[in-house]
Amino acid sequence: MIKLDGVHVRHKARSGGLFSRDAVHALTDATLEVKRGEIVGLVGESGCGKSTLARVLTGLQRPTEGEVLFHGRNLWNLPGGERRNDFGSAVGVVFQDPSTALNPRLPVRQILRDPLDVHRRGTREAREARVEELLDLVGLPGHTLAALPGQLSGGQRQRVAIARALALEPELIVADEPTSALDVSVRAQVLNLLVDLRERLGLGMVFISHDIQTVRYLADRIAVLYLGRIVEEGRAADVAGAPSHPYTEALLSATPSLLETTERIVLTGPVPSATNPPPGCPFTTRCWKADDACSAAFPAETSGPGGHLWHCVHPQTSGAPSGGRISATPARSTA
Numbered sequence: 001m002i003k004l005d006g007v008h009v010r011h012k013a014r015s016g017g018l019f020s021r022d023a024v025h026a027l028t029d030a031t032l033e034v035k036r037g038e039i040v041g042l043v044g045e046s047g048c049g050k051s052t053l054a055r056v057l058t059g060l061q062r063p064t065e066g067e068v069l070f071h072g073r074n075l076w077n078l079p080g081g082e083r084r085n086d087f088g089s090a091v092g093v094v095f096q097d098p099s100t101a102l103n104p105r106l107p108v109r110q111i112l113r114d115p116l117d118v119h120r121r122g123t124r125e126a127r128e129a130r131v132e133e134l135l136d137l138v139g140l141p142g143h144t145l146a147a148l149p150g151q152l153s154g155g156q157r158q159r160v161a162i163a164r165a166l167a168l169e170p171e172l173i174v175a176d177e178p179t180s181a182l183d184v185s186v187r188a189q190v191l192n193l194l195v196d197l198r199e200r201l202g203l204g205m206v207f208i209s210h211d212i213q214t215v216r217y218l219a220d221r222i223a224v225l226y227l228g229r230i231v232e233e234g235r236a237a238d239v240a241g242a243p244s245h246p247y248t249e250a251l252l253s254a255t256p257s258l259l260e261t262t263e264r265i266v267l268t269g270p271v272p273s274a275t276n277p278p279p280g281c282p283f284t285t286r287c288w289k290a291d292d293a294c295s296a297a298f299p300a301e302t303s304g305p306g307g308h309l310w311h312c313v314h315p316q317t318s319g320a321p322s323g324g325r326i327s328a329t330p331a332r333s334t335a
């Protein structure tokens with residue numbers, strides 16, 4: 001349905017002076033496909049490029065290089081009107097914090113009507129009926145329509161934001177950390193709602209989170225980002241169950257599931273600057289397996305069964321995470 005092909009995004013560095021040519025390499029050579037009805041999880045630490053990738057997928061950010069293909073057509077070669085109308089309605093977005101994503105002065109009824117009005121969908125009566133249908137889809141009672149966002153709980157606000165994202169019957173929802181601003185008690189409800197909607201509506205979804213355990217629960221496939229690069233990608237069971245990249249292993253150990261006994265990997269070295277990324281593997285400075293071979297060039301793509309891909313010179317090959325077996329090294333300590 002949508003494919004990123006060799007996408008690079010470089011921003012002008014904020015810290016540079018007026019005439020500085022310094023660039024932040026927010027995304028480097030990202031290739032990723034989301035098929036109809038599939039949930040792709042995107043994980044990585046803060047600043048690794050998750051939101052940039054979300055902005056590229058939703059057409060809010062034009063790549064510096066590379067292509068965004070929507071049903072095989074280059075998004076940025078489409079006429080502006082087609083891009084805004086057809087692509088704009090095919091992709092819905094849910095942001096992290098519903099308190100800031102929803103206009104506090106508009107009642108829910110108007111918030112849900114806005115996209116239908118802007119895209120001139122159906123008659124006035126049909127739009128009213130759609131608004132009620134949307135509310136029902138996300139499990140909110142009818143009286144919510146008269147409420148202002150400030151009169152709702154965080155979980156209810158996020159349900160309204162999800163309903164708004166669904167208004168134009170999108171094929172794809174991009175959800176950027178949709179539960180991290182919510183109370184722990186309602187996170188599971190919102191996650192279950194997203195899974196339920198995917199099943200009922202056949203939606204594709206890109207779910208972005210720094211928490212690989214949450215993503216593992218939801219996603220069909222996972223892509224792991226590190227300093228703007230996708231370093232591992234594959235079926236969720238392969239990436240989270242038998243990671244090949246040491247960084248994925250470290251992410252998994254940071255939020256161990258209750259059933260696993262892997263020791264925690266605490267990464268110690270510095271994260272390289274995104275303004276001046278190293279020529280080799282960007283994880284070298286924190287990796288306990290790194291040697292000279294890792295610094296020469298960014299590791300080529302290696303593939304395993306089921307479309308499992310990784311970029312690492314010393315991948316984990318045993319089929320099980322090494323955490324719990326490797327003792328602490330200068331680049332890694334355990335806690």
Ligand SMILES: Nc1ncnc2c1ncn2[C@@H]1O[C@H](COP(=O)(O)OP(=O)(O)OP(=O)(O)O)[C@@H](O)[C@H]1O
Nearest residue numbers: 011012014024026045046047048049050051052274
């Ligand atoms: N408009 C911009 N101008 C300059 N640099 C930017 C801009 N937007 C993002 N960046 C930089 O690009 C890199 C990737 O940022 P991005 O927001 O995509 O990461 P992220 O993984 O979503 O982080 P977080 O989880 O903290 O939101 C970071 O180094 C960030 O500082």
